Amino acid sequence: MATALDRIAFQAAQRLRRSWFRGHWIAAAALDRGRRPAASGAAGPGRRELDADLDALFAADWAAIEAGHYLPPADMWAPPARALGDSRAFLRDLPRVARRRREGRHQEVAADDAGTGLPRYYRQNFHFQTDGWLSRDSARLYDFQVEVLFGGAADAMRRGALAPLGQALTAAGAQARMVDLACGTGRFLAAVKDNWPRLAVTGIDLSRAYLDEAARRLRRRRGVTLVQALAERLPLADGSIDALTAIYLFHELPPGIRQAVAVEIARVLRPGGRLILVDSLQPGGHPPYDGLLERFPAMFHEPYFASWLDLDLEGLFVAAGLRAGPGERRFMSKIAVFDKPGA
Structure with missing residues (x-):
């Protein structure tokens, strides 16, 4: 059963997590500012609304933990060395992703593994990410990239x-x-x-x-x-x-x-x-x-x-x-x- 101490630890870890990944999102957005394709359509929510919805997400997450549906995440406090290593790898790769997005290049891996049975729909640079889903480096970066995209909410x-x-x-x-x-x-x-x-x-x-x-x-x-x-x-x-x-x-x-x-x-x-x-x-x-x-x-x-x-x-x-x-x-x-x- 989750305790009051568990709740305090969970809330502190999630606040830290959100700040950590938001900082990386800001870095990515700064690099891409003025370079992304023009977007059409209705405006999205503002920062205040997103923050309130993130608060609701983590409140629902904790409520499910407290109700006994599942345990608190085992890696709430990831080793700092791993976090810093992932951060360095993400920031090092960021200019390549930004350049690919700016130039509209997303088919670099189209010919890779063409003879191994991987379907053509799969051999693309989804999210403009380096190597698509076909390399060890991509696999090591993927979870960090997704957390940056969702502000630590993935x-x-x-x-x-x-x-x-x-x-x-x-x-x-x-x-x-x-x-x-x-x-x-x-x-x-x-x-x-x-x-x-x-x-x-x-x-x-x-x-x-x-x-x-x-x-x-x-x-x-x-x-x-x-x-x-x-x-x-x-x-x-x-x-x-x-x-x-x-x-x-x-x-x-x-x-x-x-x-x-x-x-x-x-x-x-x-x-x-x-x-x-x-x-x-x-x-x-x-x-x-x-x-x-x-x-x-x-x-x-x-x-x-x-x-x-x-x-x-x-x-x-x-x-x-x-x-x-x-x-x-x-x-x-x-x-x-x-x-x-x-x-």
Whole structure:
């Protein structure tokens, strides 16, 4: 059970975290000032409104911890040496990202690994990041870059998946099997294993470099399997998985691939199994952010984001055979739950 001391430590750590990543955001914005593509659309929220919404995010995060849905994050106080090393790497790479954005270059990795089975839609410099998702350096920088983008809120948004995941695992029992699809560097899987150490988990991703980083992060946890595979062709048996999470995957997929992935998820879930999806808000999810969502593809290379904004997410998964459950908003993300009928 969380204590008053835990609450004080959590609040202090999150304040420090927000200041740390906001400082890096200011540095990135200063470098890019006047160089980003002109953005159209409605104005987004001001700094005061964003800060208030961040306060609400961390309040909801703590409320879930206090209610016992999940534990406080294990790495609230990351080693300073690692934090400073990540900061130096981020700042060193920043001019290359800014130059790529300024020049509109996002296909540098198009020819990389062309013969290894990686699909063309994947071989791009998403977010204008160096090496796309195809190198060790990219994998080491990714989590830091995402936290800068969201002002230190990315982990708290991801943790919104833990409560509905816990419900699914309780229903499944001691032999539950869980998959994190597009697991990336394993950051969310680490939180899962912190909360359910005996749970058998599988992380699936398309990047060998990111899976290697996940293996490093998860090396002290037991019951972890990491697999390189396409989300649209999962190497899993029909009805074999009790819970599946997909964190920030679907907005990165072309529309046709989204449909194929939804069908695959429905196939591998057992009757009564659950999908928990965390992804970007869509228009209307929180109207003050609609302008930001419209401008996002112009600020970052997100080639399939516009189609994500138009996607009928519930319709996609209902058509695949799942049933929509309750969801929630966490800052700039939505948590959506879909269950497979039949248990």
